[in-house]
Amino acid sequence: MSVYREHGLFYEFWRQFKKNKGALFGMSLIVAFVILAIFAPFFAPHNPSQLFADYLRLPPSWLEAGNTLYPLGTDDVGRDVMSRLIHGARISMSIGLSVVFLAMTVGTVLGLFAGYYGGWIDKVVMRITDIIMALPSILLAIVVVSVLGPGLRNAVIAVAIVAIPSFTRIVRASVLAEKEKEYVQASRSLGATSLRTMFKEVLPNCMAPLIVQATLGFSDGILNAAALGFLGLGAQPPTPEWGIMLADSRAFIESSPWMVTLPGLCILVVVLGFNLFGDGLRDALDPRLKGRG
Amino acid sequence: MLKVFLQKMTHLIPTLVGVSILAFVLPRMVPGDPVMLLLGERGADPEVYKEMQAALGLDQPMYKQYFSFMKNAVTGDMGNSIISKRTVTSEFFDRFPATLELGMAALAFAFTIGIPFGIFAAVRRNSFWDYLLMGGSLLGYSMPIFWWGLILILIFSVTLGWTPVSGRMSVMYDIDTWTGFMLIDTLQSSVIKEEGFAPFISAVKHMLLPAIAMGTIPLAVMARMTRSSMLEVLGEDFIRTAKAKGASPYIVVWHHALRNALIPIVTVAGLMFGSIITGAILTETIFSWPGIGKWLVASINARDYPVIQGGVLFIATMIVVINAVVDVIYIWVNPKLRS
Numbered sequence: 358m359s360v361y362r363e364h365g366l367f368y369e370f371w372r373q374f375k376k377n378k379g380a381l382f383g384m385s386l387i388v389a390f391v392i393l394a395i396f397a398p399f400f401a402p403h404n405p406s407q408l409f410a411d412y413l414r415l416p417p418s419w420l421e422a423g424n425t426l427y428p429l430g431t432d433d434v435g436r437d438v439m440s441r442l443i444h445g446a447r448i449s450m451s452i453g454l455s456v457v458f459l460a461m462t463v464g465t466v467l468g469l470f471a472g473y474y475g476g477w478i479d480k481v482v483m484r485i486t487d488i489i490m491a492l493p494s495i496l497l498a499i500v501v502v503s504v505l506g507p508g509l510r511n512a513v514i515a516v517a518i519v520a521i522p523s524f525t526r527i528v529r530a531s532v533l534a535e536k537e538k539e540y541v542q543a544s545r546s547l548g549a550t551s552l553r554t555m556f557k558e559v560l561p562n563c564m565a566p567l568i569v570q571a572t573l574g575f576s577d578g579i580l581n582a583a584a585l586g587f588l589g590l591g592a593q594p595p596t597p598e599w600g601i602m603l604a605d606s607r608a609f610i611e612s613s614p615w616m617v618t619l620p621g622l623c624i625l626v627v628v629l630g631f632n633l634f635g636d637g638l639r640d641a642l643d644p645r646l647k648g649r650g
Numbered sequence: 651m652l653k654v655f656l657q658k659m660t661h662l663i664p665t666l667v668g669v670s671i672l673a674f675v676l677p678r679m680v681p682g683d684p685v686m687l688l689l690g691e692r693g694a695d696p697e698v699y700k701e702m703q704a705a706l707g708l709d710q711p712m713y714k715q716y717f718s719f720m721k722n723a724v725t726g727d728m729g730n731s732i733i734s735k736r737t738v739t740s741e742f743f744d745r746f747p748a749t750l751e752l753g754m755a756a757l758a759f760a761f762t763i764g765i766p767f768g769i770f771a772a773v774r775r776n777s778f779w780d781y782l783l784m785g786g787s788l789l790g791y792s793m794p795i796f797w798w799g800l801i802l803i804l805i806f807s808v809t810l811g812w813t814p815v816s817g818r819m820s821v822m823y824d825i826d827t828w829t830g831f832m833l834i835d836t837l838q839s840s841v842i843k844e845e846g847f848a849p850f851i852s853a854v855k856h857m858l859l860p861a862i863a864m865g866t867i868p869l870a871v872m873a874r875m876t877r878s879s880m881l882e883v884l885g886e887d888f889i890r891t892a893k894a895k896g897a898s899p900y901i902v903v904w905h906h907a908l909r910n911a912l913i914p915i916v917t918v919a920g921l922m923f924g925s926i927i928t929g930a931i932l933t934e935t936i937f938s939w940p941g942i943g944k945w946l947v948a949s950i951n952a953r954d955y956p957v958i959q960g961g962v963l964f965i966a967t968m969i970v971v972i973n974a975v976v977d978v979i980y981i982w983v984n985p986k987l988r989s
Binding site for chain 2: 379484485487488491492493494495496499500501503504506576580583584587588600603607610611614617618620621622624625628629632633636
């Protein structure tokens, strides 16, 4: 092949990606929340667990009776809502990262083996993904958490288990397409082991759909973990997790609506950011899929 | 066609067996001893304990327990709830109509708005309206519905006072169950004779917010799916031919394009059943809707494991069978896939 390429692959990708204004917007949302998460103690005006007993359910500062010391108000035990939301970003981002890491690692290995070897391995792996996919994700996650016991770590495991099949299927489908190509046969005839061929030759060529799925996995993971938190099965109080903050504030929906509005808005914005970014990645990395569902 | 159908159904058997093992094993791994739960802390006399264990069949080896569970399950007997003592099957079917009714209302909301949105966005591709509608549907797709439900309550129930906060029916009326669908049962002649249309209106008001909350994600999926399906069809040769023949844009879009674009849309609609159950679990919890979602969450919290295993098995079986039927219908309506 004698393709003259003036710029690198990344440049090509970026040229495509930056045309998509929505994707750029999504990316900036993600970057903003990542910065908030990393430097949470720096941005948060107060300690997220500190109780200000004199200021219970104080409204946000722009409302009457608000106080600029507590820009987004305080909750029912007098904790600063803004500080809790900022520290919540840290938790949600870590949840997203751990879920995607776990699900992608297991899902990719399973998908590679299933697609590469075929036969009974493929049958067994695909059957297991069928079984997991037969159950609504949140129901399975709830049952798994009730087996493992409620808590943030177990919620992450449950949400990751639910997310594995989509990674497995995507990797398997790409492996099936790739493994008949000449470069794979070349690698084999040069004496490379199956494992080496799988991970060094086939896998890198399956990266595009995998990256897209990882991005969308972030939004699903954050959403499902927040739902578990909301149901009381995820992170436990007093962790400043957005789902728990939402559940705790339900009783005050009439008197202190900001306590309900703000944590959910954070979940929505982060999930929207990852979905916009994922859509943009898909269009830029894999033009064949443009505009799909 | 029959052969395809039978083939699909036999493919389901291993999946269903797998699901049944999952439904059987997972609740048994939940910490806590169901016998102790039944007897209470003080009733732990070893003899009583043994008796109870035998009565529940829990003294048998695991594989025997599984086989008797499966043998009973195929005849529709899922055991009895530990809490209510009633059979799981009757508990399930008491609540299922409420979930089904809400699910159908949610899907109706999703289709009547999502499909026109998608068509409009496709016809006005890359216009302001396209961006607005697709941006809006991505927002809907990203919605944490447990929060969305609360926001709807905050706006329409708390602030505007238009709709009730929770439940299925005003406690003022006592409606005889006939079909289990509140919107139909409130229209029975006996109800209308006594109360007029007030119960029906109450049922509609109770249903509005949960249906919107539950239908928002399906609406977003429908709009995006319809748009991409329409765009694909609008680029085809037969559309150009129709336009060249002088067919009006209205006829081209609604008659030629939509008909062909609907095939994948209908498939997605069928596959949405699973997401409806997911939506039901969260929506019913927020709105205290007496359906299977709320029932399952309560049973998991109460460690009522005959209910968990029965409920999980019912739901999974339904989803697997419906997906297979949708597959067959898809092949049936799409001549290219036949043979």
